[in-house]
Every structure is written in C-alpha cells, then in structure tokens.
Amino acid sequence: MKSMKIAGLGAVGFSATNLFYPTLAQAVNRQDQWRWCNKCQVLHFAGGDSLGACAAGGSHNSEGSGNYSLILNTPNLRGQYGWRWCRKCQELFFAGDGSRGVCPAGGQHDPTGSSDYLLKSKEDSPDYFGQAEWRWCRKCQAIAFAGGDSLGACAAGGSHDNSGSSNYILQER
Template identity: 35%
Template sequence: MTDSRRAFLAKAAKITAVAATAAVLPTALAGPASASAHSYYFFCTKCFGMTVGVITPPGGLNICPAGGNHTQAGYNFILPYNVSETANAQANWRLCQKCFSLFWRGYPTDGVCATGGGHDSGPDGDQQSFFHNFVLNHDVPPGPKSQDAWRFCVKCYGLFFFGYSTNGRCPAGNEHKEAGFNFVLDHL
C-alpha cells in the first residue's frame, strides 16, 4: 500500500469516527426531548469541576485543566434545563463542547477553557443536544439526594466543588477562586 493511500484511509477513518461520535453523543446525553432535567454529570477528582460523563470521543474532548482527561467519581448529578430562573435558581449554565465542563455563560466573555481560549457552549437553543441552558438551585438546604458546596469560579467561570481544603485545578491557573451562590445539586 502506498503512503498516500494509507494517509487517505487514515483520514477517512478519522472523519468517520468524528461524524459517528457527533451523531451519537447528543442523543445519548439528552434523554427524551420533553425532559426538563437529565443526569450523567460528575465531579472530576483532578480539577474538582462538574463534567459530563462520557467516554472521550475522537477530537480530544473531555480535557481536564489538571492534565489528561477528567477523572469522574462520586454522585451522578441531575441538572435541570430550560426551566424558569427563580430567586433560588440561576440560569445560563452551559456545557463547554471543548472541555466538557459546566460553566456560566452570563458575561460578555466565556471564561477560560482547559483547551485554550474561552469555553464554547455550542448552538444556542438546541433542544436535541446536551448544550442546554441549565438552571441550578442555590442557597437552599441540601436534602438526602442533593449536595451543596458547588461554587462559581471567578477565574474560569466554571462550576467546581468547594468542599475540600484545596479548590482543585483551574484552567486559568492555580486553584479555582470561589464567589457567589452556594449551589445545591440533586443526584441519583
């Protein structure tokens, strides 16, 4: 086999794998179109961020600021989306399609992504994908099926767990820096 034929076949295989992943991931993560919440979100043990639970697809997604891919552990969180914002529920939380971390998209810029540049929330209003407008409860008492101590990082705009003696690894450098609400997230 010639080198040009090998290169062509390798490129064709990569394009096919990326297309297959793009076609499968949104459907697998979104659940029914009529749902207003879905699960499959986890704590990363390296950066302490909230990440979506997926096997790393082709293209290098699921990048952790602490190096490599996110390492997920703990509860399987349920995040409500496309519901009304209230005094104790903040909207504009999005999933970055580059690093697969949750970040707040409420400022003119989109924070700092572990892959470089700002986070990328994907297409607005896409109800058939996992790029929803998540609405997260805050400053309410946690129950037996919820966890508090999730905070906004003012450096990267990500959501991270603020329940340890350190604050994990921030893609903007060093540790996350907490601010704002105490988010309380439901889990299975």
C-alpha cells in the first residue's frame, strides 16, 4: 500500500480529475496488484499467496491483465464505499448492503480482515480517468469486466448478471 499526499486544490499534474472531493489536504490510500481474470472476468487481488478459486474452474488467471490500483480506507471521497476483499476467493465484492454473495471457493464471501474499498463510477464521477465497463454482479456480488466478448462464469451459476449496476471505472497503476 502506498500513500500520496496532495498539497491542496491547486495541485496539478494529476489526470485523475474529480478524484478529490473539495477537501484541502487529503492523503489517499491506494493498493495495487488487483487483476482481471481472463476466465471469469472478475477483479481479484493477485498480490497474496493464492490467486483464489475461480467460478470457471481452478484458480483465477490474470494473464493479460493490467495492474489495477484501488482506493481504500480513505474517507470523504466521491464514490461508493462498502466494497470488500474476500479472503477465500480473493475477489472484490459489494458488502455495503450486508450481502455476502456467492463465493467460488464455496459458501459465501468472507470479508474478515478486509479494508474498506471505494469504487468510482461514470454516474458519480463522470470525468474520472480510467477503464470503464466494470460491472457489479447482482448474483455473486463480485465486480467483473463487461466490456469484452464474455460476461464470465458466475459463482452463483450461469454468467454474471450486471443488470442494475453502475458503470464503474478502474485506474491502472
């Protein structure tokens, strides 16, 4: 995890426009090593000991993925809080409504030990720079890339269902 300190509203050189709510000095915590799985399309943490179980079988495969950097444990930013890391499957999933979804490692996702992750979307931050078309799955609660050919296998069965999802934007490191 790394922190960057922003001098104030006059800070220039950051393409991440709209990242900052109008607070003055604000340290934004970030964590990279989040990757896209080319089998199930899901965002998962690949910086640990395990790549995690994949709904498409075996473990997640992050070959061909960018290195995504997520904002965590930083209050008062525009966006959606309540996203959690699952220690069993390594996926990021939405727990803000109390749901634990369905985990490809069996049972429900387990947020024990997770930080509080924030995601930004076209809806709340239209000028935010990054890769869009990341969508929340209402069945398994994970976030999967929906801009490709396949929606990806869902731990709840069939493919991910992103109906009702915001259009989330992820930044690469």
